[in-house]
Amino acid sequence: MSMDIKAPLLSIEHLTLALPGGADRPHAVRDISLKLEHGEVLCLVGESGSGKSMLAGAVTGLLPHGAHRQTGRIVFRGEDLTQRSASAMREIRGRDISMIFQEPMSALNPLQTIGSQIEETMRVHGVLARRHERSARAARVVELLELVGLPQPEWLRHAYPFSLSGGQRQRVLIAIALVLEPSLLIADEPTTALDVTTQAKILELIRQVQRKRHMGILFITHDFGVVAEIADRVAVLERGVLVEYGEAHQVLNHPRHPYTRRLIDAIPHGRFHGRPIADDIPVLLDVQGLKKAYPAREASSFAFWRQRATVPALSDVSFTLRRGETLGVVGESGSGKSTLARALLRFSRVESGHIRFEGQDFAHLANKTLRPLRRHIQMVFQDPVASLNSKQTVGQIIAAGPIAYGVPPAQAYRDARDLLTLIGLPEQAAERYPHQFSGGQRQRISIARALALEPKILVADEAVSGLDVSVQAHVLELLQTIQQKMGMALIFITHDLRVAAQICHRIVVMRAGQIVETGEVAQILESSQHPYTQQLIGAIPGRQSQRGERTNAATERACSVVTLDEQRIR
Amino acid sequence: MTRLFWRRFLGAPRTRAGMAVLAVLVVLALIAPWFGTSPWNMVAAPLIDPLTQWHHPLGTDMLGRDVLTGLVWSTRASLAVGLAATAATLMIGTVIGVLAGWFGGWLDDLLMRVTELFQTIPQFALAVVIAAVLGTSLNSTVTAIAIVSWPVVARVVRGEFLSLAQREFILAAHMVGQRPFTIVFRQLLPHALSPVAVLGSLMVGNAILTESALSFLGLGDPGLMSWGFMIGAARNMIREHWWLSVWPGLAIVVTVLAINLVGEGLRQALAVSQPTWRGGR
DSSP, rough: OOOOSSSOOOEEEEEEEEEETHHHHHEOOOOOOOOEETTTTEEOOOTTTTHHHHHHHHHHHHTTOEEEEEEEEEETTTEEESSHHHHHHHHHTTTTTTEEEETTTTSSSSOOOOOHHHHHHHTTTTOSSGGGGGGHHHHHHHHHHHHOOOSSSOOOOHHHGGOOHHHHHHHHHHHHHHHHSSSEEEESSTTTTSSSHHHHHHHHHHHHHHHTTTTTTEEEEEHHHHHHOOOOEEEETTTTTEEEEEEHHHHSSOOHHHHHHHHHHHHHOOOOOOOOOTTSSSSEEEEEEEEEEOOOOOOOOOHHHHHHHTTSEEEEEEEETTTEEEEEEEOTTTSHHHHHHHHHTTSSOOSEEEETTTTTEGGGHHHHHHGGGGGGGEEESTTTTTTSSSTTHHHHHHHHHHTTTOOHHHHHHHHHHHHHHTTTGGGGGSOOOOSSHHHHHHHHHHHHHHHOOOOOOEEEEEEESSSSSHHHHHHHHHEEEEEEEEEEEEEEEEHHHHHHHHOEEEEEEEETTEEEEEEEEHHHHHHHSSSSHHHHHHHTTOOOOOOOOOOOOOHHHHHHHHHHHHHHHO | OOHHHHHHHHHSSHHHHHHHHHHHHHHHHHHHHHHHHHHTTTTTOOTTOOOOTTTTTOOOOTTOBBBBHHHHEEEEEEEEHHHHHHHHHHHHHOOOOOOOHHHHHHHHHHHHHHHHHHSSSSSHHHHHHHHHOSSSHHHHHHHHHHHHHHHHHHHHHHHHHHHHHHHHHHHHHHHHHHHHHIIIIIHHHHHHHHHHHHHHHHHHHHHHHHHHHHHHHHOOOOSSOOHHHHHHHHGTTTOOOHHHHHHHHHHHHHHHHHHHHHHHHHHHHHTTSSSSOOOOO
């Protein structure tokens, strides 16, 4: 791994990117200068719209339509990339500079096997591309799958993306990015769509691979917790302007710019400030022995599939909720927490068990009898886009509930406007359509819709997971304020223990449809009994982690093999 | 959103061209009596060549009826049949699609099997049989067209309902206690109707074609002058007096083309009726 250490790997000099007319500002980024050394991880941090993905696009020559470079140079290994033609950039992309994207679910072609998608990069760049090199190509694929820690690589080569989980797909994408041993890896929010435990594993993988290969990584994120895990150096972007740039420990511990400080403060602190719930407060919701299993598919020959299909969604779930209490339901995706939410809201029926609310058993009421009672339990959904009807105005969306319960429409619309003020949006928002709002604002609208019926229980299903950390902090604050004001109970479903710890009185930890641990927040965080809970706590990003001392044997071995192979591949 | 839709819809040159042609056709249909009190009147010598006499610019047919008058009056028949048949088709199709998609279960099974039954029979053959059985009248033509065309609409509406039913905003409508009736009409139908509108716009053209074909075969309303009837009447002398078939043929082509242009414009405008969400988190 002897490289020219003197020149930086990537140096961006006075780069200004222009946005097309009609955008919210003239420049995506303005006069940015950055350096990335060999074997270094540079974190590019900022909220949505700060221009960080644009900057990555400029480096790879993949700017979105309408945006273009106005001034500045992008020097990669001593060569100005801005002077390269589109076809010359294509040669570099995938070979010297490669990328990992945010959405592992949509970044793989569902109709091609994992193996052929990994091989594609080799074929495109003419590496091991000839017919008689087929077996060498296959061997390389297996090697890479092993490197990224995927089980049964021989199997996996012939598998299709649908049989993989989000975290596994992200590993495949990392494998694809590593095929040709790039010297620069651009990772655009690679863990944002994953849950916390998977995120921790993927971050560890990226770190390991980076150290083995001495790659430079440009890591884009909005989460300072992730920055603390992985960064050597940090660059903070605010609306296209570089506001802070320096060594990671310095930026994290002594941020100079207020914007950086704000982003760091937005990291969920995991400390609960609230009055505990007294034992004599009456139980509002009593859930006993909920059971539900999704119909298992026909046994297929593929192992992943079979394993997942046999997991029951809920098995014997019981808990109670007191008036005014906030209960956190924590678990990874697939732990059954969303199934639980759907059962509580009676979007789907359970096989057995009871959901007792004010003397009624919600689990077994007929639809007709249930409808008048639905107002007492309301939900804030995860997806801020899909949960609002795009053809209705915000006013119509919020007023729909009260109107259904017989409030005169004029009154309902007046109340909707008041609610908008309560959740921090202008009254005029009532006349606009959902797509005119940002993700955080949409989540506020979703909260307003739930509040319009003055529910006694509010269920928030991953309500802040899709949002930037800073926006997330605001929405959490809003939920807390409203809960105190209206005195309702809150069931807060999340994969992020930090967030749960911050606003919940009690937490139940779910895994594979079962509750593995229940307790007060402090008790869970400080003396958790169950290994799974401890694993969740360990996955919280930004806890001063021991950087990359753990290496798994497969990675070790595969890395050395690959290094020997380097000449053959180049 | 609606403003954006209209801008996308009316902004496309193809939509404008189609709309312009349709506007001309509608005006012609309205002022038809101005061209002649009845298309059936024998006003001149038979078989006058087109572009030879000022009073009969497109000539006359074998019975001395003015061809231009006939064409203009036919516009009425064609547009009326096209719109009425499409309205009837959408009505039947939407009702059946909504019932199947919303209630599901055995009702869905039953309705979809019936739909498939209709889809297995060649459309035009069925239309001919129905028109023959019901007798030759405007109503029977419209009925025949509606009966053979509704299955597509029913399938589209049902499909939309099934895919929308699990979307979070529909769950939310249940959550806030909206009644099924309200959910169907206020939440589901507005979404399902976009593809139906596109389908319907293209169906008008289809209905006009079917009507022409039925009239050509002599199964149309004998009291109604239509393009298909004109072609049918002229088919015996297509070698000596070909223009008698060409004029109504051209009229059909232009009308159906205009309708399809508008339909296509509608489809494209609705396809992206709102800016895609840029989720760079």
